[in-house]
Amino acid sequence: xxxxxxxxxxxxxxxxxxxxxxxxxxxxxxxxxxxxxxxxxxxxxxxxxxxxxxxxxxxxxxxxxxxxxxxxxxxxxxxxxxxxxxxxxxxxxxxxxxxxxxxxxxxxxxxxxxxxxxxxxxxxxxxxxxxxxxxxxxxxxxxxxxxxxxxxxxxxxxxxxxxxxxxxxxxxxxxxxxxxxxxxxxxxxxxxxxxxxxxxxxxxxxxxxxxxxxxxxxxxxxxxxxxxxxxxxxxxxxxxxxxxxxxxxxxxxxxxxxxxxxxxxxxxxxxxxxxxxxxxxxxxxxxxxxxxxxxxxxxxxxxx
Numbered sequence: 001x002x003x004x005x006x007x008x009x010x011x012x013x014x015x016x017x018x019x020x021x022x023x024x025x026x027x028x029x030x031x032x033x034x035x036x037x038x039x040x041x042x043x044x045x046x047x048x049x050x051x052x053x054x055x056x057x058x059x060x061x062x063x064x065x066x067x068x069x070x071x072x073x074x075x076x077x078x079x080x081x082x083x084x085x086x087x088x089x090x091x092x093x094x095x096x097x098x099x100x101x102x103x104x105x106x107x108x109x110x111x112x113x114x115x116x117x118x119x120x121x122x123x124x125x126x127x128x129x130x131x132x133x134x135x136x137x138x139x140x141x142x143x144x145x146x147x148x149x150x151x152x153x154x155x156x157x158x159x160x161x162x163x164x165x166x167x168x169x170x171x172x173x174x175x176x177x178x179x180x181x182x183x184x185x186x187x188x189x190x191x192x193x194x195x196x197x198x199x200x201x202x203x204x205x206x207x208x209x210x211x212x213x214x215x216x217x218x219x220x221x222x223x224x225x226x227x228x229x230x231x232x233x234x235x236x237x238x239x240x241x242x243x244x245x246x247x248x249x250x251x252x253x254x255x256x257x258x259x260x261x262x263x264x265x266x267x268x269x270x271x272x273x274x275x276x277x278x279x280x281x282x283x284x285x286x287x288x289x290x291x292x293x294x295x296x297x298x299x300x301x302x303x304x
Contacts, residue, residue: 002029004180010059012045019045021204032175034195035184042204043184047153077142080153083134085126091137092122098141105144112140132163152183192290202298224262229255229282239276255282
């Protein structure tokens with residue numbers, strides 16, 4: 001698989017503050033590559049550097065195997081800040097201005113509006129759009145010129161659940177068309193749902209990088225977590241602790257969380273409880289999530 005973006009030992013200082021510390025990774029062609037980190041971890045600085053908005057203190061990067069120039073950047077669409085359009089103009093008119101600035105994409109305005117599901121509202125003023133619609137219009141603007149690569153900084157930031165779902169579905173659609181998408185986010189659930197690859201950054205340090213499956217696998221422990229519930233949690237807790245292979249068990253909210261060896265199965269746990277006269281109203285084998293892995297690696301949610 002060819003490499004779209006190669007980052008080599010990027011370091012960035014703001015005075016005495018080190019925002020990036022020798023970060024290196026490759027973004028494969030056709031991937032949805034998530035740059036994941038707590039707020040203040042260096043994600044936006046990293047994207048600013050690769051989009052030539054900021055200069056690194058040291059290190060380098062390449063797009064398509066070469067140092068990017070003006071021609072290279074024509075193949076990259078970006079959404080790095082809050083959508084910035086004329087509030088008193090329609091969505092279509094705003095895209096026409098964007099096409100004039102880019103000097104490309106004039107004949108694609110209707111197509112990109114349809115792709116982001118805004119064609120029916122193309123004549124409505126930008127001021128009447130919801131936050132999700134504004135974000136989709138910004139993505140439509142990034143799509144003008146049909147770029148091969150899209151770079152998004154926190155594309156779902158500030159959106160409600162409906163808006164987040166809309167952007168998530170749009171990113172999936174763009175990925176099926178073969179576009180490479182590089183997106184920074186602190187919303188772990190969204191990264192896990194749409195990304196094929198992930199790099200986790202904390203305080204400017206690259207903690208891990210790989211496919212989502214690889215990152216989950218190489219940071220996985222050998223324990224299994226099973227959530228169980230019944231009418232009497234204290235009795236349930238006593239019974240569960242008698243099962244060989246149970247490492248720990250404790251009451252959490254309205255259920256018992258059981259940490260056990262991989263040899264212990266949910267079926268075995270259910271049988272034990274049944275034989276003790278306990279009817280379970282909850283039995284849930286927990287798959288390790290990217291959020292769990294993220295918290296294990298970073299230890300916290302924010303670096304600010």
